[in-house]
Every structure is written in structure tokens, then in C-alpha cells.
Amino acid sequence: MNFSAINTASDKQTNHGAIQTYVVLGGGTAGWISAAILIRSLVNTKVNIHVVESPHTPTVGVGEATIPSIMDMLQYLNIPAQDFINKTNATFKLAIKFTDWYAKGAHYWHPFGYIGNEIDGKPFYQHWLKYQQQGGALSFTDFSPAIALAKQNKFFIPDPKQPTNLSSSSYALHFDAALVAKYLQHYCETRGVKIHKAHVKDVKRDNTGNIGQLIFNDNKTLSGDFFIDCSGQQGLLIGKTLRVGYENWQQYLPVDSAAVVQTENSGALPPYTESIAHAHGWRWRIPLQNRTGNGYVYCSDFCDDNAAMRLLESNVFGEKLTDTRCLKFTTGMRDKCWEKNCLAVGLSSGFLEPLESTSIYLIMRAMLNFVQSIPTKDPSPFTVSEYNRLMRHEYHCIRDFIVLHYCATTRKDTPYWQMWQSLSIPDSLQTKIALFKEYGRLYQDKSDLFSQDSWYAVLEGMGVRPNAYDPVVDASVAEKIHSALPSAAEALIDSAGKALGHEEYLERIR
Structure with a gap:
């Protein structure tokens, strides 16, 4: 900004x-x-x-x-x-972890900062896509410094004077x-x-x-x-x-309520927000230094307030610090x-x-x-x-970016998720998805808050995959690139492991 x-x-x-x-x-x-x-x-x-x-x-x-x-x-x-x-x-935030959105039991990450680096002037995603379609096993966000840190509950603030392979990470706050x-x-x-x-x-x-x-x-x-x-x-x-x-806009995003409660901290403080999909919406977990904020965002057409509060209370960790209450919105x-x-x-x-x-x-x-x-x-x-x-x-x-998290789900286990199989989506999002599905090219909009890597991460996480990679990447030497990718991902894990733990970083600040 x-x-x-x-x-x-x-x-x-x-x-x-x-x-x-x-x-x-x-x-x-x-x-x-x-x-x-x-x-x-x-x-x-x-x-x-x-x-x-x-x-x-x-x-x-x-x-x-x-x-x-x-x-x-x-x-x-x-x-x-x-x-x-x-x-x-406050605590630090490197990413959002989405659980059970694409399918129950599956999760993906939306990290801050860059994922990989451009190669020969072309988006890293396109080279990764070619690698993946030729049998590569590593996921797209395995090349995110922020995710390498988040998975190990580590934290790192890049120093422009001392660049490392973690320098393209970014962060926010809870x-x-x-x-x-x-x-x-x-x-x-x-x-x-x-x-x-x-x-x-x-x-x-x-x-x-x-x-x-x-x-x-x-x-x-x-x-x-x-x-x-x-x-x-x-x-x-x-x-x-x-x-x-x-x-x-509830024809596109029908959730209209949220149950909220504060709880004591339980376990390590993760440097990321968690978003877990449930029967009628999704639940958040936001860790602060002194407590945890919890909420369940749901659609009242499928779930009443009492049921929502029970679901939230049965899924939180730590003793309640406040009464559970419900909020309404349009x-x-x-x-x-x-x-x-x-x-x-x-x-x-x-x-x-x-x-x-x-x-x-x-x-x-x-x-x-x-x-x-x-x-x-x-x-x-x-x-x-x-x-x-x-x-x-x-x-x-x-709005379009948020709808993307829902509209590509494969879940059909409750009436709420079944609704998403036929719910209309904005024309602007339909255009973006149609363009992407051809060769993985993104709609160019410099004023869009979300970067190309954000769109790539969520599209990939929600199982939206293009029919083919962009043929322009064939000009690069694929064998050399693909052989280097596993060692690059491993180096990120190694560097992240040497960083301070999230709570240790907070303690030094205090």
C-alpha cells in the first residue's frame, strides 16, 4: 500500500x-x-x-x-x-491456512510475499506447472519462504542489507x-x-x-x-x-452471521491465521499474545444461532474468557x-x-x-x-477473490456446500477463471489488492488447474530448472529452521 x-x-x-x-x-x-x-x-x-x-x-x-x-x-x-x-x-502473521475448503481432509496455504522467482522473465508458476505436469511432486507453495517459516512456527523479518532465500517473505499482524x-x-x-x-x-x-x-x-x-x-x-x-x-451481494456470498468467543491460549502461537471450513460456513482462529480470538461465520438459512454457538464452542481450545455471542451482517x-x-x-x-x-x-x-x-x-x-x-x-x-474460495469446492456433504455447486458467481470472476484455465494466464489488473502469487496459490489450492502451461516457458531449459527445484525447496526449509521461533521473536520484542 x-x-x-x-x-x-x-x-x-x-x-x-x-x-x-x-x-x-x-x-x-x-x-x-x-x-x-x-x-x-x-x-x-x-x-x-x-x-x-x-x-x-x-x-x-x-x-x-x-x-x-x-x-x-x-x-x-x-x-x-x-x-x-x-x-x-499483537502476534505476527505470515499466511492463512485453509483447511477442508476444497475437500474434507485437504488443506492449502495463502502466503504473504513471493512464491519462487521469475525465470527467464516468466512467472515461476508457469515453470512449476510444467514441472508438475511432468511428474514433479512438490506443491506450488513449497517454494514460499513464508510457508517454510509458518510450517515450523518460525518468524523472520527480512533485512534488505543482508538478503537470504527467505527475503521474499512478508508479514502482517494479529x-x-x-x-x-x-x-x-x-x-x-x-x-x-x-x-x-x-x-x-x-x-x-x-x-x-x-x-x-x-x-x-x-x-x-x-x-x-x-x-x-x-x-x-x-x-x-x-x-x-x-x-x-x-x-x-448475498447472491454471491450468502453467509450472514458470525458466532464469536475469546479463549485462553492453548499450545504454541502459530504465525498464521487458520480458516477451517465447516458444515454451514467456516471457522477462524486468531492467536494473540494473551488470548485467542475465535469465530464461526455461517449462513443462517442452514444453521440457527444456537447451533452455530455450539459448533464453535465444541471446536475451540482453552477455557472461555467471554460469553459466546452472535453478530449479523449483510x-x-x-x-x-x-x-x-x-x-x-x-x-x-x-x-x-x-x-x-x-x-x-x-x-x-x-x-x-x-x-x-x-x-x-x-x-x-x-x-x-x-x-x-x-x-x-x-x-x-x-469480492471475486473471496468467492473463488467457495465456488471451486468439491464438497457436497451438507446442504450448504451442495448449494455452492449451482450458485452463480460474478461475471468478472467467470472471466478470470476462464482465462486462467486456458494456459494459466491471469487477468492483468494492477489495482487488484491480491498479487499474481495470491491468485495462483488459491486457484491451485482450490483445484483450479489450467489445461496446459503457457508454451512460452518451453524456451527455457526445463531439465536444468526442474533438477534445481527440489534443492531450492529444501534450502528454504533449512533456512527457516534456523530462524527464531515465533514466540521467541515476540519475547525478544517484549
């Missing part, structure tokens, strides 16, 4: 039409990330930023998994990673979302962000239809030039006030994320199930796109339209 593209503002850039007051409605992860990025990008200006956080809204607090862009955000905010990790009970909100609140407070602990009972619009004021329960008011709606699924500003519609996104003087961020803009840990990425992306085109009090309709196009494309790409 290219936070370096953000140009921080200064007093010299202000003018009579500049926005003087921003109001962020909602705290939590979305609200405090939004405020933090905003105050960082507007450093040295006289802008006022307010965050309104309701004292009546509880945090979910089940633990959160991220993708490597979280480290880019910390660097942009000048937050020391070591301090952040210690104060949010952390306590409530502690992250607390950490970023302190970050914002020390930089002048004003905080209001209040419940909004009404919203007043001006004669142009823009939002003008928030009215609190005690009848106090807060005016602003621009409002960022982080009020969650209710979308108090973007939905209830401005009446922006919501596009429901997969989809707003027709527009930016309308008039209001930007929807987080759940108010849309929801995609946390299968690929993209929720915090979408918060960061929403704010990154926004601060790259900070508007005046009267924003250009072309700026607004382009922002909405970019965010829609982000959501569509992630």
Missing part, C-alpha cells in the same frame, strides 16, 4: 475554500484509523478534527487479522512497530482491535484531535442537502464542513441521513461511498466476510484514496465520481 504517495498539507496550501473542520462519527478501528491518517496527512495545518464516539456502542473485540499493508500504515504514521505490537498484544482503537485514540489526542463522548440523536442538513450539524442527546451540537461516517452497518450519515442505497457495499460532504468508511461503506482479512485494509484504502484528493468545501463532482469508482473496484476485486 503506497502511503508514500500522500502529500502532507501545510498552511501554505490552505485557501478560502479549504475544509476547516472534519467530523468523524464513530470510534472503533474505522474511526481512529480515519482520524489518525487524516491528522497525519494534514500536519501543520490549522484544520480541526473531531471524533464523536458513542459511550453506548460496545466494541466487538474478538481479535483482528490483517494483511501486510498494516505495516505500511504504521510507518506512515511514524508509529514504532515494536511499541504497537507490545501495546496491542492484534486486539479494541487495544488498537485505544492506541490510535491516544495518537490522535496527542496531535490535537478533539474527542466527544456523545450519542447522536439527530442530524441537521443545510439548504444544499449537505450535512451541517450533529445533535447530541444532551442537545449540544457539533458543526462541520466534512463528515466521515464510521458508524458501522447502520450508516447513520451515509444511509439514514443521505439515503445512499446498499447493494446486497455482504455488499454502498452505491456510493462518497456523497455530498460525507465519506463512508468501514462497515458503513460495505462488508465483506473476513476470510482474507481485508476489513482494515479497506479502511486504510478508503482514507488513502481520500487524502490523495482532499476536497474543498465544494468538491468537484469528477473527484467524487473517481473516488467512488476506485472504491467500487476495490470491493469488486476482493
Whole structure:
């Protein structure tokens, strides 16, 4: 995620039409990330930023998994990673392990970082595919440094000055979302962000239809030039006030509920997220330093809440630390994320199930796109339209990638999985799969969050295999390449074995 593209503002850039007051409605992860990025990008200006956080809204607090862009955000905010990790009970994440998705008893990995290296300018996947079709026994992700580490519960941060065969690995974090909100609140407070602990009972619009004021329960008011709606699924500003519609995607992704519980840690802390498919959906396990976050994402058409909670509780390890409870959601996104003087961020803009840990990425992306085109009090309709196009494309790409995990399954053991044998998939994903099935070529989209190696890993993991490898790799000397592959994979295992254990790495940080 290219936070370096953000140009921080200064007093010299202000003018009579500049926005003087921003109001962020909602705290939590979305609200405090939004405020933090905003105050960082507007450093040295006289802008006022307010965050309104309701004292009546509880945090979910089940633990959160991220993708490597979280480290880019910390660097942009000048937050020391070591301090952040210690104060949010964070652990490291190298990959996601998917169990029982393609078939019961089968598993595959989606790693961070690169898998293999290009050979003669062609994707490593194509050379591996030729190797595999000629009898090679090694799997595609056997050539991932991140997976070599994850399988041994090891961890390693690449040093650009001392490259090794593990250097192309990458990593993200698991952390306590409530502690992250607390950490970023302190970050914002020390930089002048004003905080209001209040419940909004009404919203007043001006004669142009823009939002003008928030009215609190005690009848106090807060005016602003621009409002960022982080009020969650209710979308108090973007939905209830401005009446922006919501596009429901449950025809593609029908899960609509999640049971969640926190438990004590039991056993080693794995440096990866686990996603295990079950009868009516899938279960996550997110290890933190002090506890484990657990959840079961399911479709209520096939499973009621009580059955879901029983299934989750029967599959967790360690004593329960919280009561098990259920959350409801609607997969989809707003027709527009930016309308008039209001930007929807987080759940108010849309929801995609946390299968690929993209929720915090979408918060960061929403704010990154926004601060790259900070508007005046009267924003250009072309700026607004382009922002909405970019965010829609982000959501569509992630939606397609998540559907891929389901639509290629061979499971037929329950009505839920039988449904997936005939469920429609987006036209855009059908095109991507059809192209891949010919010669393993991927749809070229530089703005897709997921890299080519991510698509290769999940396609291969879900049993989607092209009819043939790309014939251009025949120009390379196959015998030399294929003979080198086993030793390369073995070298990764050996190097990973010499790295620090995940928990030992965390202990050194502490």
C-alpha cells in the first residue's frame, strides 16, 4: 500500500475554500484509523478534527487479522512497530491456512510475499506447472519462504542489507482491535484531535442537502464542513441521513452471521491465521499474545444461532474468557461511498466476510484514496465520481477473490456446500477463471489488492488447474530448472529452521 504517495498539507496550501473542520462519527478501528491518517496527512495545518464516539456502542473485540499493508500504515504514521505490537498484544502473521475448503481432509496455504522467482522473465508458476505436469511432486507453495517459516512456527523479518532465500517473505499482524482503537485514540489526542463522548440523536442538513450539524442527546451540537461516517452497518450519515442505497451481494456470498468467543491460549502461537471450513460456513482462529480470538461465520438459512454457538464452542481450545455471542451482517457495499460532504468508511461503506482479512485494509484504502484528493468545501463532482469508482473496484476485486474460495469446492456433504455447486458467481470472476484455465494466464489488473502469487496459490489450492502451461516457458531449459527445484525447496526449509521461533521473536520484542 503506497502511503508514500500522500502529500502532507501545510498552511501554505490552505485557501478560502479549504475544509476547516472534519467530523468523524464513530470510534472503533474505522474511526481512529480515519482520524489518525487524516491528522497525519494534514500536519501543520490549522484544520480541526473531531471524533464523536458513542459511550453506548460496545466494541466487538474478538481479535483482528490483517494483511501486510498494516505495516505500511504504521510507518506512515511514524508509529514504532515494536511499541504497537507490545501495546496491542499483537502476534505476527505470515499466511492463512485453509483447511477442508476444497475437500474434507485437504488443506492449502495463502502466503504473504513471493512464491519462487521469475525465470527467464516468466512467472515461476508457469515453470512449476510444467514441472508438475511432468511428474514433479512438490506443491506450488513449497517454494514460499513464508510457508517454510509458518510450517515450523518460525518468524523472520527480512533485512534488505543482508538478503537470504527467505527475503521474499512478508508479514502482517494479529492484534486486539479494541487495544488498537485505544492506541490510535491516544495518537490522535496527542496531535490535537478533539474527542466527544456523545450519542447522536439527530442530524441537521443545510439548504444544499449537505450535512451541517450533529445533535447530541444532551442537545449540544457539533458543526462541520466534512463528515466521515464510521458508524458501522447502520450508516447513520451515509444511509439514514443521505439515503445512499446498499447493494446486497448475498447472491454471491450468502453467509450472514458470525458466532464469536475469546479463549485462553492453548499450545504454541502459530504465525498464521487458520480458516477451517465447516458444515454451514467456516471457522477462524486468531492467536494473540494473551488470548485467542475465535469465530464461526455461517449462513443462517442452514444453521440457527444456537447451533452455530455450539459448533464453535465444541471446536475451540482453552477455557472461555467471554460469553459466546452472535453478530449479523449483510455482504455488499454502498452505491456510493462518497456523497455530498460525507465519506463512508468501514462497515458503513460495505462488508465483506473476513476470510482474507481485508476489513482494515479497506479502511486504510478508503482514507488513502481520500487524502490523495482532499476536497474543498465544494468538491468537484469528477473527484467524487473517481473516488467512488476506485472504491467500487476495490470491493469488486476482493469480492471475486473471496468467492473463488467457495465456488471451486468439491464438497457436497451438507446442504450448504451442495448449494455452492449451482450458485452463480460474478461475471468478472467467470472471466478470470476462464482465462486462467486456458494456459494459466491471469487477468492483468494492477489495482487488484491480491498479487499474481495470491491468485495462483488459491486457484491451485482450490483445484483450479489450467489445461496446459503457457508454451512460452518451453524456451527455457526445463531439465536444468526442474533438477534445481527440489534443492531450492529444501534450502528454504533449512533456512527457516534456523530462524527464531515465533514466540521467541515476540519475547525478544517484549
